[in-house]
Amino acid sequence: MMKRTIRIGMIGFGTVASGAYQIITQQREEIRNRLGCFLDVVKIADTHWATRRSISPPKRILTTEAQEILDDPSIDIVVELIGGIHPARAYILGAIEKRKHVVTANKALLAVHGTALFGAAVRAGVDIGFEGSVCGGIPIVRMIKEGLTAAKIDSIFGIVNGTCNYILTKMTDEKKPFTEVLSEAQKLGYAEADPTLDITGTDSAHKLAIMTRLTFGTPVALKEIYTEGIDGINPIDIALAEEFGCRIKLLAIAKLSGGEIEVRVHPTMIPLNVLLSKVDDVYNAVYVTGETVGPLLFYGRGAGSLPTGSAVVSDLIDIGRNILKGVSGRVPPASFYPEHQRRLPIKKMETIESLYYLRFMAADRPGVLSKVSGVLGKYKISISSVIQQGRKVGGRVPLVMMTHRAQEKNVREALAKIDRMAEVSKPTVLIRVEMGAP
Amino acid sequence: MMKRTIRIGMIGFGTVASGAYQIITQQREEIRNRLGCFLDVVKIADTHWATRRSISPPKRILTTEAQEILDDPSIDIVVELIGGIHPARAYILGAIEKRKHVVTANKALLAVHGTALFGAAVRAGVDIGFEGSVCGGIPIVRMIKEGLTAAKIDSIFGIVNGTCNYILTKMTDEKKPFTEVLSEAQKLGYAEADPTLDITGTDSAHKLAIMTRLTFGTPVALKEIYTEGIDGINPIDIALAEEFGCRIKLLAIAKLSGGEIEVRVHPTMIPLNVLLSKVDDVYNAVYVTGETVGPLLFYGRGAGSLPTGSAVVSDLIDIGRNILKGVSGRVPPASFYPEHQRRLPIKKMETIESLYYLRFMAADRPGVLSKVSGVLGKYKISISSVIQQGRKVGGRVPLVMMTHRAQEKNVREALAKIDRMAEVSKPTVLIRVEMGAP
Secondary structure, three states: OOOOEEEEEEEOOOHHHHHHHHHHHHOHHHHHHHHOOEEEEEEEEOOOOOOOOOOOOOHHHEEOOHHHHHHOOOOOEEEEOOOOOOOHHHHHHHHHHOOOEEEEOOHHHHHHHHHHHHHHHHHHOOOEEOHHHOOOOOOHHHHHHHHOOOOOEEEEEEEOOHHHHHHHHHHHHHOOOHHHHHHHHHHHOOOOOOOHHHHOOHHHHHHHHHHHHHHHOOOOOHHHOEEOOOOOOOHHHHHHHHHOOEEEEEEEEEEEEOOEEEEEEEEEEEEOOOHHHHOOOOEEEEEEEEOOOEEEEEEEEOOOHHHHHHHHHHHHHHHHHHHHHOOOOOOOOOOOOHHHOOOOOEOOHHHOEEEEEEEEEEEOOOOHHHHHHHHHHHOOOOEEEEEEOOOOEOOEEEEEEEEOOEEHHHHHHHHHHHOOOOOEEEEEEEEEEOOOOO | OOOOEEEEEEEOOOHHHHHHHHHHHHOHHHHHHHHOOEEEEEEEEOOOOOOOOOOOOOHHHEEOOHHHHHHOOOOOEEEEOOOOOOOHHHHHHHHHHOOOEEEEOOHHHHHHHHHHHHHHHHHHOOOEEOHHHOOOOOOHHHHHHHHOOOOOEEEEEEEOOHHHHHHHHHHHHHOOOHHHHHHHHHHHOOOOOOOHHHHOOHHHHHHHHHHHHHHHOOOOOHHHOEEOOOOOOOHHHHHHHHHOOEEEEEEEEEEEEOOEEEEEEEEEEEEOOOHHHHOOOOEEEEEEEEOOOEEEEEEEEOOOHHHHHHHHHHHHHHHHHHHHHOOOOOOOOOOOOHHHOOOOOEOOHHHOEEEEEEEEEEEOOOOHHHHHHHHHHHOOOOEEEEEEOOOOEOOEEEEEEEEOOEEHHHHHHHHHHHHOOOOEEEEEEEEEEOOOOO
16 A cells, blocks of 8 residues: 655745745645655744745644654655754754655755765665755756766866856846946845855855765865855956957866866856857856766756755655655665765866966066066966957056966966066956867 | 676667667776666677677677577566667567566657557566667656656757757758758768658657656657658758847757647747757757746757767666665656556647748739738738848749747648749748747
C-alpha cells in the first residue's frame, strides 16, 4: 500500500518559502501525477508572523518554534529556508539527527559547512536536497549530479548573481556609473538594502564552491576562491570593452587542468560572439564545457520567490520519490561517494594564466607607451592590441592594452612597477579576459 | 554487500554506441566514484563487425546475435542503439520481458511506440532510459522529468535538429541557396546521404512527440504534429527576415493553453534579440517557459558520438543507482504515472494563431498592394509592416508583409484567394513568426 502523503515541515517563511508553499498548494494534483502521492505542508515555523505576506497558510499549521518541526515524528522532510549560518546549521543537523530528510536553499551554509552537513546526512541515511542554493530556477545542481555524470566537465563559467548582472547590464546599456545604477537597482528591489554580499562577489563564490564540489568531487574553502566584486568597474572600461568586441560580466570560474583546480570570481571580459555575453539583466547562466559533451549553456532566472521555490519543490519531489520506494542516499549529496572524494590542489591565483585588459592612466606625452610596454616585455607579457584614446581624464589619457596569454604573477609585478612611474596615475585597471580571444 | 559491477549488453555498435563504450571504458573510475560501482560492458551485438571503427572492444565480448544478450541472465541493462523500428522494438520488448532494464536513443521508435514500450516497462517493473533520444548531450529528458517537475511548463521552443540548423546558419551567413548548402553539409558529414528525415522536419517531430509527452503528460501521435521542413526556404526570405530583425530557424513548438496542446514543427522567424536566435551551426537548444520559473534555455550539442554517448551513459548511471538500491520505477518513464496521464486535445493547425510573414511575388504595377491587403482585411488579417522591394525577380517584385496575430485558417484562405489573382505568382511564401513581435 502506497504512503498517502509526504509530510513537510518548513522552517522560515520568507520569499522563497512562500513561493515553494504556493507551488505545493496550487500544483497539488500536478505534483501527485508525477510523484505518485501528495505533498503536504503540515507545519511552518517562523519567528515573525506579523510580517505581511502575499500568501497565508492556515493558522493551525503555523508556529514560532522550529523545534516543534524537528520533534514531530510525522514529518518526513524539513525545509530550511531561513538562510545564514546560525541557527540554520543547528536546525539542519537537528533534522538529520531525527532521521528526517532535508531541503535547503542555503548557499552560504553549504559553501562553508557542506562537508559536515553532507557527511551527517550520509551517516544518518537521509537525503539532503539543495537545488535552490545555486541559480534559482535553473536545475544546475541536478544537472551536474545526474544529467552530466558522463560529461567529464573541465570548466564552468557562471553568471550566478542576478544583482551584479543587472547592474552591469544597466551600466552597459545606459552608460551610467556603478553607484547610480546600484541605487536604482535597490529601488526596484533587484539589490538588497545592504548589497555587500552580492557586489563583492561573495554570493557568487558561495555558489561556485558548491558547483565545484559537485563537479570535481573536491571541497573548496571560501578563502581559497579568489574573489573580486563589481564595485570597481567604471563606465570607461565597459565602453573600451566594446571597442575590443567584449562585454564585462561577473563570472564565477572553475577549471580543472593538470590535476589542479582554478576557482575564481571576478569581472571578466568575454567576447560578444559567445552566447554567455548575451545573458543580461537579472538572468543567470552557467556555461559548462565537458570533454565528451562539448559546450553547454543553461540559462534562466537565478532568484525570486517562484523560480527558487520551484527548485525547492523539485527537491521535495525527488526525495518524495525516494521515500515512496523506501530508499535514500541513491545519489550522494556531494555527487561523489565520500570515499571517492579527493582534495584536489587549488591553483594559486598568482600562477593562473589569462589574457588581460590593462588600462593605464598616462601622461599625454611621447615615450610613455614605449616605457610601459618595455616593463610588460620584461615580465614576458606580450601585447595583442593597444588603444590610445585622445580624450583626457584629469590631465591623463587612458592607454589601453590587451595582452596575449600571461601569468597573473608577472602581470601583478609589472603593474606594481608601472604604477610607480611618474607618467602613470595608479591604480592601473586590470580585467581578465576569458572564453577565447576577442 | 554492494554489487560489484553493473553488467551491460549493447545491441548495435555504430556512432553513438562507440561513444558510449569509449566513455564507459575511459571514465571507468570517474563513473565508479559517482555511481558507487563499476559499469561493465560484457557483450556487444552487431551484424557488421567488418566495419572499421575508431574503437575496438575485445573480440571475446562481440557477437552477431542480439538474442545472446537478451538470453544472458547476468546482464542487468540492455542498450539498444540500432535505431529504426524493426527489429529495435522487438529487442527492447524482449529485454523487458526478461526483466532487464533498457537504455535507448531511438527517438523514432519512442515517438511511435512510446506508449506500448513505457507500458511494458512499467508492468515488468524495469526502468527505461532514453536521454540520448532528444538533443544528444543536453540532458533535456532528465531536466523535464526531474529538474523541472515544479516549473509548470507552458511552452517549448526547440532547435532540435543539428543538420537543419547548420544548413539554415550557412544559408544565412553565406547567402547561399538550400541545395548548395545541403550538398556541402553532406560532404562535411553534417547531413546524411539521404537527408529526408532531417530536412522534412520528421526527426524534429519525433523529438517533439517525446518532449510533449514528458512535459504535458499526454501522448501525441506523429501525424498530429504539423510538420514542415526547410527545403522550401529561399535566401530571399532569409534576407528579408533580417530586414524585419529576425532569423529563420526550424523550431519544434509545443504549447499548452486552455487545456489544448499545440504541436508543430516548421521554419519560424524569431527576433534577433532572443537568445534562441543566436543558436547556430549544428548546436541544439530548447527554450522552455514555465509559469513558476519563467524562461529557461538549454543549449549544447544535439548529436555526435560522444555527446549522445554521454547521454546514454548518464542513463546507465541513473539506472545503476536504482539497481544498487534495489528499486525501479522510481520516476515513471513518461514522467507522469500511467493513471495520471491524460489525452489532451491537440489543437487543429487551422485554429492556431500566430504572426505571419507573407511574401507575394506581385506584378510591379499600382494597385496590387491595395488589392492584396484588401483580401487580407476581409479575412481579419491586419498588417503590421510592409516591405515593397524594387528589385525584380522574373518580372515580379516581392511584396512582403508582417501581420498582426491572425488565425491560420484565415491566412490560408486569404492566400488561396490571393494566389488566384493574375497580378500574383503563386505560391505565396508563408513563414510563421514566434517569440514576440520583432
